[in-house]
Amino acid sequence: MGWINESIVKVKKLVKKFDRTVKVVDNISFEIERGKITGLLGPNGAGKTTTIQMMLDLITPTSGSIKIFGKNVAQNREEVLSRVNFSSPYVNLPYNLKVWENLSTFARLYNVPNPRQKVEELAEFFDIKELLPKITSSLSTGQLTRVNLAKALLNDPELLLLDEPTSSLDPDVADRVRKLLLQIQKDRGVTILYTSHNMAEIEELCTRVIFLNKGKITDDGAPRQLVRKYGRKDLNDVFIAIARGE
Amino acid sequence: MKWHRVQAILIRHLYLYQRSIPRLMDIFYWPVMELLLWGFLTRYLEKAGLGGVNIVTILLGALVFWDLLSQGQRAVSIAFLEDVWERNLLNIFVTPLRVSEFLLSTVLLGLIRIVLAGAVISILAYLLYQFNIFTFGFYLVPFVLSILLFGWALGLFTTGIILRFGSSAQVLAFGFIFLIQPFSAVFYPVSALPQSLQYVAYILPSTWVFEGMRRVVATGSLSLPHLGMAFVLNFIYLGLVFWFFYAMFSRVKEKGLLLKLD
Numbered sequence A: 001m002g003w004i005n006e007s008i009v010k011v012k013k014l015v016k017k018f019d020r021t022v023k024v025v026d027n028i029s030f031e032i033e034r035g036k037i038t039g040l041l042g043p044n045g046a047g048k049t050t051t052i053q054m055m056l057d058l059i060t061p062t063s064g065s066i067k068i069f070g071k072n073v074a075q076n077r078e079e080v081l082s083r084v085n086f087s088s089p090y091v092n093l094p095y096n097l098k099v100w101e102n103l104s105t106f107a108r109l110y111n112v113p114n115p116r117q118k119v120e121e122l123a124e125f126f127d128i129k130e131l132l133p134k135i136t137s138s139l140s141t142g143q144l145t146r147v148n149l150a151k152a153l154l155n156d157p158e159l160l161l162l163d164e165p166t167s168s169l170d171p172d173v174a175d176r177v178r179k180l181l182l183q184i185q186k187d188r189g190v191t192i193l194y195t196s197h198n199m200a201e202i203e204e205l206c207t208r209v210i211f212l213n214k215g216k217i218t219d220d221g222a223p224r225q226l227v228r229k230y231g232r233k234d235l236n237d238v239f240i241a242i243a244r245g246e
Numbered sequence B: 001m002k003w004h005r006v007q008a009i010l011i012r013h014l015y016l017y018q019r020s021i022p023r024l025m026d027i028f029y030w031p032v033m034e035l036l037l038w039g040f041l042t043r044y045l046e047k048a049g050l051g052g053v054n055i056v057t058i059l060l061g062a063l064v065f066w067d068l069l070s071q072g073q074r075a076v077s078i079a080f081l082e083d084v085w086e087r088n089l090l091n092i093f094v095t096p097l098r099v100s101e102f103l104l105s106t107v108l109l110g111l112i113r114i115v116l117a118g119a120v121i122s123i124l125a126y127l128l129y130q131f132n133i134f135t136f137g138f139y140l141v142p143f144v145l146s147i148l149l150f151g152w153a154l155g156l157f158t159t160g161i162i163l164r165f166g167s168s169a170q171v172l173a174f175g176f177i178f179l180i181q182p183f184s185a186v187f188y189p190v191s192a193l194p195q196s197l198q199y200v201a202y203i204l205p206s207t208w209v210f211e212g213m214r215r216v217v218a219t220g221s222l223s224l225p226h227l228g229m230a231f232v233l234n235f236i237y238l239g240l241v242f243w244f245f246y247a248m249f250s251r252v253k254e255k256g257l258l259l260k261l262d
C-alpha cells in the first residue's frame, strides 16, 4: 500500500525573508500525503499565506526547496501548476465578467478538453447553475466562494491549496462548503492544504495539522493527538496555547 | 508558448469589451475628438492660405500615426491594469500561463483596438476632410508597423512600472506617452526643435517614423534610412523593455508584491 502514503509535497528547509533581517518563513520542512486534507494553522502573520504562495511560485523563496509531484516547482512551473489549483477570498475573479465567462476563461487557460461540459458539471456540483449568466460582481460572498471553488476544480487538480476559503462565510454556507470539500476529497482523492482560523472546522476536515508560529513549525500531528498532548479540551485551546507559547 | 492560453486571455478581454461602453469609448472617443480638432484646424489653415499644399495630409497623417502609437501603448497598459484593478493577477499566474503568453495576448488586444480605431478615424477623415490615408500608398505599411512596435515597447515599459510600483503609478500608463510627443516631431520637423533636444528626438523611433512620413508626402518616395533607423531603434527598445519587464516580474516575486498589487 506504499502509494497511499506517497508524499505529494516535499518542502525542505524553506526560508523567506522579505527584507534582509526578518525570516517570515524560518527554515520549515514538511511533507504532505496524497489524498489527505492537511491543515496549516497559526496566528495572523505566522507565514501561512507566504508559504502557500511560494508553493505556487508566486513568491520566490530565499532558500530551501519545494517539490510537488517530485518536481522542483520553480523549474517545472508549467507542469506543476497545470496539476495544482488555488482558491482564496483575497483573490478575485474578474468581477465585470459573467460567471460562465470567467469559468470558461480559466477552463481555456488550463486547456480543459471539454470546457462547456466541465463548467456545467462543476456548476451542478456547487449548485451555481443559475448564477452562470450573472455578472460576477452581483454575487454574494457565499456564492462567490462556490464559484471560486468551481474555478479551482476546473483542471481536476491533484493538489488544492485553499487559503482561508471560509473566512468570510456565514456558518450555514461555511458548513455547506466544508461538506463539498469533504466530498471532493472522497470522490476524487484530491489532496488539500487548508488554512483557517476556525478550529472546529479544522477538526471536522483535517486528519493532520501543521502549526506555524512566527515562521517556524511548532507542532505537527492529528488534531486529537495534539489535544491530548497539550491536555486541552479542544483544538481551539491548543491553538491558543501554541500561539501564546504556553 | 501555448496558443490556448494566449487565446484565453484575449477572449477574456473581448468579453469585457463587448458590453462595456467606457471601454469602447476609450478606443473611439479620443481619436475621433482629436480628428475633429485637427481636422477643423487644418481646414482653417487651408482656407486662410496659411498652410502649404500638403498641410492637410501632413497634419492629419501625423494625427493618425500618433493615435496608432498611443493606442498601441494604452492597449497594453490597460489590458494589464484590468487585472490589477480586479485583483485577478494572482488567479492568472496560478495557472500555467507564462509571462510571455500574457504579454503576447495584450499585444494582440492592442492590434485589435488599433485596427478598429484606425478604420474609424481613417473613414471619418475621408468623409469629413477628404483626407485619404492611402495617399501614402504601400509605404504606409512599414511605417505603421514601426509605430506599432514602438507603441508596444512603451506599453510594456509602463506595465513593468505599474507591476513594480502598483497602480498608484497608473498615471504613467496614461501620461507617459505625452512625454514622448514633443520630442517625436509629430506635427513639426525635428529641425523645429532646439539643437540639444534634437539629440533626444533622434533616439526615438517615433521621430524617424514621423520624419519619414513627411518625406513620403513631400517626395512621394520611401526613405529607407528613416525606415531602417526606426526599425533598428524599435528592436533595441523592445529588447530593453522585455528585459526590464522580466526583471520587474522577478523582483515582484521576490518581494511578494503580486498579491499586494492594487
Ligand SMILES: Nc1ncnc2c1ncn2[C@@H]1O[C@H](COP(=O)(O)OP(=O)(O)O)[C@@H](O)[C@H]1O
Pocket (backbone or CB within 6 Å): A018, A019, A024, A042, A043, A044, A045, A046, A047, A048, A049, A050, A051, B255, B256, B257, B260
Ligand atoms: N510582501 C510582503 N512584504 C513584506 N512583508 C510581508 C509580505 N507579505 C507578508 N509579509 C509579512 O510576513 C508575515 C507573514 O505573513 P503571512 O504569510 O501573510 O501570514 P499569515 O498568512 O500566516 O497570516 C507577516 O508579518 C507579514 O506582515
Ligand SMILES: [Mg+2]
Pocket (backbone or CB within 6 Å): A048, A049, A050, A163
Ligand atoms: Mg494569510
